[in-house]
Amino acid sequence: MQILNGMTGALIGSAIAAVAIIVAPFFVDLFQIMQLTVFAAMAVLALSLGFIWGYGGILCFGQTSFFGLGAYAYAVSAINFGDSTPAILLAILVPVVFAALLGYFMIYGGISDVYLGVITLTVSLILFNLVNSTAGDFYKIGDARLGGFNGMPGVPTFNLPGNPGYILTPEQAWMVTGIALILVYLGLRVLIASSFGRIIIAIRENETRAALLGYDPRIYKLITFMIGGAIAGFAGALYVNWGAFVSPTIFALGLSAQIIIWVIIGGRGTLIGPVIGCLLLQWMVTEIGAQQALDANFILGAILIVFVLLVPKGIAPTLRGLALSRLARTEAAPPETRVKVKT
Amino acid sequence: MSAPLLQTSGLTIRFGGVTAVDRVDFVLKEAELRCLIGPNGAGKSTFFKLLTGQLPPTEGHVHLRGQDISGARPHEIARQGVGIKTQVPNVFNAMTVHENLWIAARHKHTPAFATELTDQILTQLRLTGIATKEVGQLAHGQRQWVEIGTVLAGEPELILLDEPAAGMTHEEVERTAELILEINKSRALIVVEHDMQFIKMIARTVTVLHQGAVLIEDDVARVLEDARVRDVYLGKGLAA
Numbered sequence: 324m325q326i327l328n329g330m331t332g333a334l335i336g337s338a339i340a341a342v343a344i345i346v347a348p349f350f351v352d353l354f355q356i357m358q359l360t361v362f363a364a365m366a367v368l369a370l371s372l373g374f375i376w377g378y379g380g381i382l383c384f385g386q387t388s389f390f391g392l393g394a395y396a397y398a399v400s401a402i403n404f405g406d407s408t409p410a411i412l413l414a415i416l417v418p419v420v421f422a423a424l425l426g427y428f429m430i431y432g433g434i435s436d437v438y439l440g441v442i443t444l445t446v447s448l449i450l451f452n453l454v455n456s457t458a459g460d461f462y463k464i465g466d467a468r469l470g471g472f473n474g475m476p477g478v479p480t481f482n483l484p485g486n487p488g489y490i491l492t493p494e495q496a497w498m499v500t501g502i503a504l505i506l507v508y509l510g511l512r513v514l515i516a517s518s519f520g521r522i523i524i525a526i527r528e529n530e531t532r533a534a535l536l537g538y539d540p541r542i543y544k545l546i547t548f549m550i551g552g553a554i555a556g557f558a559g560a561l562y563v564n565w566g567a568f569v570s571p572t573i574f575a576l577g578l579s580a581q582i583i584i585w586v587i588i589g590g591r592g593t594l595i596g597p598v599i600g601c602l603l604l605q606w607m608v609t610e611i612g613a614q615q616a617l618d619a620n621f622i623l624g625a626i627l628i629v630f631v632l633l634v635p636k637g638i639a640p641t642l643r644g645l646a647l648s649r650l651a652r653t654e655a656a657p658p659e660t661r662v663k664v665k666t
Numbered sequence: 667m668s669a670p671l672l673q674t675s676g677l678t679i680r681f682g683g684v685t686a687v688d689r690v691d692f693v694l695k696e697a698e699l700r701c702l703i704g705p706n707g708a709g710k711s712t713f714f715k716l717l718t719g720q721l722p723p724t725e726g727h728v729h730l731r732g733q734d735i736s737g738a739r740p741h742e743i744a745r746q747g748v749g750i751k752t753q754v755p756n757v758f759n760a761m762t763v764h765e766n767l768w769i770a771a772r773h774k775h776t777p778a779f780a781t782e783l784t785d786q787i788l789t790q791l792r793l794t795g796i797a798t799k800e801v802g803q804l805a806h807g808q809r810q811w812v813e814i815g816t817v818l819a820g821e822p823e824l825i826l827l828d829e830p831a832a833g834m835t836h837e838e839v840e841r842t843a844e845l846i847l848e849i850n851k852s853r854a855l856i857v858v859e860h861d862m863q864f865i866k867m868i869a870r871t872v873t874v875l876h877q878g879a880v881l882i883e884d885d886v887a888r889v890l891e892d893a894r895v896r897d898v899y900l901g902k903g904l905a906a
Contacts, residue, residue: 518772525769528758535718535756536820537744537773 333512337505344501348494356497357565358609363500364561366601367507367554369585373597374511375551376586378520379544380527384440385447386555386582388425389418391573393556395454395469398478398569402467406487407479407564414560415553422552426545444579451574474570481564500561504598507554511594514550523547577620584623588630590637599638669732671696671824671854676726677716677736686712688878689726694824699850701865701886702858704875705898710858711753713875714826718750719743730824749822753829753858755809759802763793763812766801770819784819791815791845806833814842818849825849827857831864843867862890874898 348356368390375381397414401407425446429439458471469475481496483489491499514520523543526533530540563569572578581604589600604626608619634641672694679687687709694700702710715721717728719740727736730746738746758766767787771780788794791811796804801812810830817825827846831839839861846855846868859865865872869886876898882889889895 518777521765521769521772525758525761525765528760529756531720531740531752532756532758532816533769534740535720535744535750535752536770536816537741539739539741 330512330516333509337509341502341505344498344505347501348497353493356493360493360497360500361562361565362602362605363497363504364558364565365585365605366504366598367500367561368558369582369589369597369601370504370507370511370594371551371554371558372582373586373589373591373594374554375547377591377593377597378515378527379523379547379551380436381544381548381551382436382440382583383443383548383551384583385443385445385579386551387574387579388443388447388450389422389552389555390559390562390578391447391450391454391569391571392418392421393559394563394569394573395475395559396556397560397563398475399464399467399469401479401563402475403465405479407481408484410479411481411557411560415556418552418556418559419549422549423545426548426552430541430544430548444576447574447579448576451571454571454574470570472571474568474572476568478563478567478569480567496564500565503557503561507557508594508598511554515594519543519546581623584627586637588626588634588637590639590641593637593639593643596637596639603638669729670694671698671731672717672856673729674717674726675729677713677723677728678725679712679716679721680724685878687716687723690875690878690880692873692880694854694856696854697850697852698854699846699868699870700856701869701872702856702875703860703865703872703889704881707877708875708898709878710875711828712878714750714752714828714856714858717743717826718748744820744822747821747823748826749817749820749824750826751810751813751817751828751830753832755806755813757801757809757813757816760800762798762800763804763815764788764797766812767815767819770816771821774821780819783821787815787818791818807835807838810834810842811838814845823853825853825855827855829858829860831859831861839864840867866890 347359351359368386371389372383372386375383393414396417397410400413401410404410425443429442434442454469455472457469458473460468462469462471467475479490481491481499483491515524522533522538526538526540526543533540559573562573585600585604586597587600588604589598590596604623607626608623611617611619611622630637636644670693672692674690674692677687677690677692678685690713702713704710712721716723719735719738719742722737727734729735730743730748733746735743735746758769761769764784767784768780771783775783785794788797791814793811793815796808801809804812810833814827814830830846831842834842843864846857849855857868865886871883872886872889873883874881874889874895881894881898882892884892
């Protein structure tokens, strides 16, 4: 019942957000639309980690591996096909296959949580170095030159499905990215409310108990990890669509750390939290960058420390807790007033 | 003659130089209620871990209705119909009492039937009043009941209870004893317990473990009068 009510709330909130996304181009200028587009693409990435870490209990320190693979898969196939639709599918498929292989060896190999973090981090650095060293004509897939540290410029952006001649305008690309964020969010909400979602939360809470009830924790964790990879890869495609460009820095350490900070500050164990954390911090970093008075990383670090110390649960759970206690107080009030009336 | 519900033969586990369970031959019939006692470190919980696949045996075998399950993984053994309440409660802390049981029931059943079964067990265990409470916030005794409920919701045919009465008030202990006898009407149980009063309430046949091996296995009255049992519980010189 509670889940159902929460779901109604999520649907209403999403509907409002969708309307806002569609009308936004009439109110804000193109530069800001472009900013919002990249924020939304990154928020999809934040959701991927928010899901596998917050609900699956898997702290993946290299979520950028899947983000980057998705971005490169999109770029390479968009250049070759000249059509974005199959490229987006490959941007999801390639990271999923990679997550399946990596996840299989880690999870079925019985690697503990801490080492899982170390391995995923290392993998993202390996991919960074690997792609970084693909400069020159020798490294190309079909017509697509990987370009090493220079990256791949001039990647075709999204076109209308089935009509490669019709390239989306920046406003349309913004709408697609914004709506995609909402759909990923709602999709994850449905997944978490399902039996599968309940079971992965149970496994996060107590793996031994779940196994003693007959659930194989490994397959559930692997599927969770793969879903995270799929979403991160999709975010990669959205990101390339924004800038028509991809370079190895997409795998770099800085971004991996940022995603984790978004989730911590927004609130682990919620889905709206990582989205809020991502949008808020990206906006702040952009503002600070425009001021050029303070170093953005310095501020980011300070914010992280303040949150870990003072708001350890993150923004969304803290706000929800406050709202619930307010609600409990107002619900408790009526009997009191009745007593007052009697006396 | 059909195979017994549970049979171990020469079941042994060693940790380095320590033999925690030492060549245990144990037979449990269908629908039997067996109590397993022994002093601290006798190997009772380790024996349970071997039965449920949480530890692989160094030597020997475990057969469930004639099928060899030694070395199988915990979820595989659970699917064969073995449920366990562990010594330290293993529950889903951040989830409600209802969700804890529902997850267990969901393994075999559709979501709707799982909800029905959960409500039924909550009523049986008188937990309906705290169904929406988070398990992490409950008292130890209540957590024990939640775990027992979770085990029941999985509908196992063999239930292992490791110190089910620990941390309970006298009244709760009596209710636990009643519950065990009720469960035993349809299912087999092995109960590990320290509390002799509790053992007397429920026991028929008792197996005593000492230093990993079976010391004696007999009717409860005879076991409790046995000089060797007193020796291992009280320490040798004292009982003599």
